[in-house]
Amino acid sequence: MLTAIYTAVGELVGQGADKISFPVIAERAGVNPTTLYRRWPDVNALLEDVAIAALTRDGESVPDTGSLEQDLTDWANIIAGDITRPERARYLRAMVAARVDLVTNCAVTDARHEQAAQMTRRASERGEQTPTVQQILDHIVAPLYYNVIFALPLDDDHPRRLVRDVLAMTR
Amino acid sequence: MLTAIYTAVGELVGQGADKISFPVIAERAGVNPTTLYRRWPDVNALLEDVAIAALTRDGESVPDTGSLEQDLTDWANIIAGDITRPERARYLRAMVAARVDLVTNCAVTDARHEQAAQMTRRASERGEQTPTVQQILDHIVAPLYYNVIFALPLDDDHPRRLVRDVLAMTR
DNA sequence: ATCCAAAAGCAATGATCTTTGCTCTAAGGA
């Protein structure tokens, strides 16, 4: 039931459907539109639920190569490869559009925060000089998402360049 | 005519109206809905037109204090103050939602690119060491927009911190 | 096994949107 709904939304968003409404989703999911109208206040609310579920299902393991620079580079490349996939980019945009009021944290960025913390912790245990988690979010995660959100090109070398920049700050 | 339409959209977006449709816009603008249906393929297209017009109408002069660090800090604070205004944030989101296909550049980021280039040019003429324009976009502009887009809190000190970080890269 | 309550389906209604053919107006060219 819930799975069918989420799947339907996923397919619609994924294929870039322009008209995503409760009736449309309901038909594809094989449920009655009323169910959706009663369970979510509006389409955006449902969209956000699905987007969060889709974007936070991790399974992305945090790199652990023994070098922070390598870890960050691998990680940045994973993120870049992930969010530039068209259906992921669409999810991101849908989520952004749906988020109308200020919230203090969001599940998507929380996951990134956690991953960054893990890498820096390991690095400092090895005695490496590390940037702060906030710096990693500001200077690696943010630029990657920024480019995707605004549909700007993101070349293959970009992630590596960002990592080099952020490490240059700590020296 | 066109002005009335743009104004109507601006008011609706600005006050966070949830249902922004051609008929609603048309009534407020005092024009016939048919006109809108014939001129734009859909509401998002019109929204994007207006958003671009609103977000690129500069009038923001680029700081010129004689010090790159001060210029960048002032500039970052201007941007932050600008895009965190609720109606501006809404514009940004509307624009993001509307942008479905990849474009190689967008008017909004172009303006920032131009401003950054102006500041670094002046700084290097003074003989200062400067970060690249791309670095400024990645490490100052992107984090600011990222926070606003995801409705994350943006504290007052954030812009200054970003500038300090990016300057630390060049040393 | 029966009962109860929450959730889903159904169907009818009204609101809103979208499309379309036609008419009317206004600005520019012969």
Place this chain on the structure above:
DNA sequence: TCCTTAGAGCAAAGATCATTGCTTTTGGAT
């Protein structure tokens, strides 16, 4: 001046969406 034409208004029709009261199903508790 008259003609042309692009753009705007008008109105009707059909499509889609949104709401609501009522019925049916389902899953768990007694």
